[in-house]
Amino acid sequence: MAVLDWEVIQQYLPLYQEAAWLTVRLGVAGIIFAILIGLICAIVQYFKVPALRQIAAVYIEISRNTPLLVQLFFIFYGLPKIGIPTNATVCGIAGLAFLGGSYMAEAFRSGLEAIPAIQTESALSLGLSRAQTMRYVILPQAASISVPPFIANVIFLLKETSVFSAISLMDLMFTAKDLIGLYYKTTECLFLLVVFYLLILLPISILGSLLERRLRHAGFGA
């Protein structure tokens, strides 16, 4: 086992910091759009809006059954050929949003669907309006069910950003690959790569398990 060369690591550190920052920025942007798409799809499916509901279903199937790498290749190299220009950043965010939207939709939908109809009926018979039922009865319960899959999706999507290196966005993965190719300090580069991903992902993972534990107590009758 090669011993790490700390001088090299110090030298690379700023490059990795910049790349980590890019990873986080693109990841957060993609996740925000994914949440929006997910919310729209979940609402459309929950209220059974005709036509839109089928479109959402088709979108979810397509997005869930194809890999992000293939989606990105299609968006980045395929779409310009029919006259839709893309740049790498927009393409990365769009790809992540396209992939993440369906996962988020499933997370929200599973929460909404887990609330039994008797809750709505009881709330209505108590004289709450439709909006009030949603606001005070359904959403609080649905949200607590949706949180664990939501956090899992956030981690999943941040991990998927590593694929961005394939469309030459200078994220952590790209930086590591580049530096390995340039200076052949494989061990140090991979070590830094692992450390930086841990720094980004571990806090979210810990936060997720804490939240999950708290919400399990909040669950009604569980």
Place this chain on the structure above:
Amino acid sequence: MPDLGLSVLLKGKNMARLLGGLWVALRISLIAVAISLPLGILLGVLMAGKNRVVKAILRVYLEFIRIMPQMVLLFLGFFGTTRAFGWNISAELAAIIVFTLWGTAEMSDLVRGAIISIPRHQYESSQALGLNKRQTYFYIILPQAARRLIPLSINLITRMIKTTSLVLMIGVVEVLKVAQQIIEANRMTSPNAAFGLYLTVFVLYFLACWPISLLARYLEKKWR
């Protein structure tokens, strides 16, 4: 209407080459699935068990594998180990090893979840009925756990198939790489082939994963 790659696709053996590339990717994931399902069940049962040391070790393994992007794992498995141990394994073998390790971790977590989701009274009732530990496990716990487990593990298979698209990055010539090669070879005659070819790859992956997802959903509904 400019040519968007359909004619390139139909030219010569291009379609067959593309399918061959898909098979390379599928082969890696299927071998990994075949090894990691039984291993994952074994580790999952151990993790649901009582031995604390075993549980702690498996926990570290599981958390590390699950928190790292699969691409990082691939790089560690292919470039990292080559450097560290001085061996020289093919990218395909490295991919199989990495996906097996990853699949085992994911599978063991599913198994653990399925086993601990069986309520305590099931164990207690079967003991009260005079079944011994092994009988309890084989006749009471495992059949119920399997019902919850099978749809989830089928989903894991589609995830593994999707993730194998990453082996492109360590130089395995799979479907995306073949598409790239075909596009490059026809760059002069049909410069817009990238659209059609990447769309085809997209559709191929969808066709590979969709039936499996449908099966998982069907079983999930049926056994709820």
